[in-house]
Amino acid sequence: MTRIEVFSDAAFAFAVTMLVISLSTIPENYEELLAATRRVPSFTASFAVMMLIWVTHRRWSQRFGLDDGVSTFLTLLLVLVVLIYVYPLKLIMDLMFYAFSQSLFPSDFLVSNTAQVAVLVAIFSAGFFLIALIQLGLHLRVASKTDELCLNQLEQVLINKEIFVWGGQAILAFLVVLMALIFRSSLGYLAGIVYSLTPLIFLLASLRTRSELRNNLCEDIEE
Structure with missing residues (x-):
């Protein structure tokens, strides 16, 4: 360590x-x-x-x-x-x-009204957006040093999966911030519902990873 x-x-x-x-x-x-x-x-x-x-x-x-x-x-x-x-x-x-x-x-x-809830949702999501962005940056940094780190195919696939997941999380959090602030005086407090799409991001990431692993396996067999 x-x-x-x-x-x-x-x-x-x-x-x-x-x-x-x-x-x-x-x-x-x-x-x-x-x-x-x-x-x-x-x-x-x-x-x-x-x-x-x-x-x-x-x-x-x-x-x-x-x-x-x-x-x-x-x-x-x-x-x-x-x-x-x-x-x-x-x-x-x-x-x-x-x-x-x-x-x-x-x-x-x-809180005394839904507008205050919307602001709290925006603050929470802004923090999560920054965290997702930093996690994305860490994995992009590794992706840029593939040759230097001598990453094998599996490690490259796992990096791509994390980039997909945290990129998706950053997009969701950014959308929540926008919705909470734009609709603050009406339904902004419900913007957090967007996070219900998170399981979909993980599902798509898993399917994408399996597809990449399958393609790499086929290439190895052909070679």
Whole structure:
């Protein structure tokens, strides 16, 4: 492991710690215990998003081990965005579970109208757009050094898959930001529905990867 990898892992651990601290103090009675358990779903969802980002960067580091100036800059930029992004992430998850559960799950962040929800969705999506863009940049950096890193066909296919996935995520997040701000006074708060297309991106990426692997296998057989 390089020092930048250790630093990024520590930064992600700190971001998760910030999520834990935001839950509340340790319960001192039965009622407080029940209140604390109601915050678990939003914490779990926030934790899952953070781990998705961390696992992608960890996988990138393990597969390619690129440690040049551009990669270091992008990694530091990712850490910066994540540490800022952790609070909008937690707030929108709290608000989402609060709304869907008809106030069964608590939220300390309350809004007075749908326009404010739309702005929060835009802020959350802007952060995710930057994260997706950075992840895309890291994988494009590897793609530009295919010969230098001596990547085999499988590694090149996996790089193309990550580029497709994170490029698609960046486009979705950008669309959500635009929709939330343009329709802020009406239906902007529903812009997050666009993220329901995420499984489609993963499906298309998997199909594309299988097709590339099949083509490479056929070429090897012919040779």
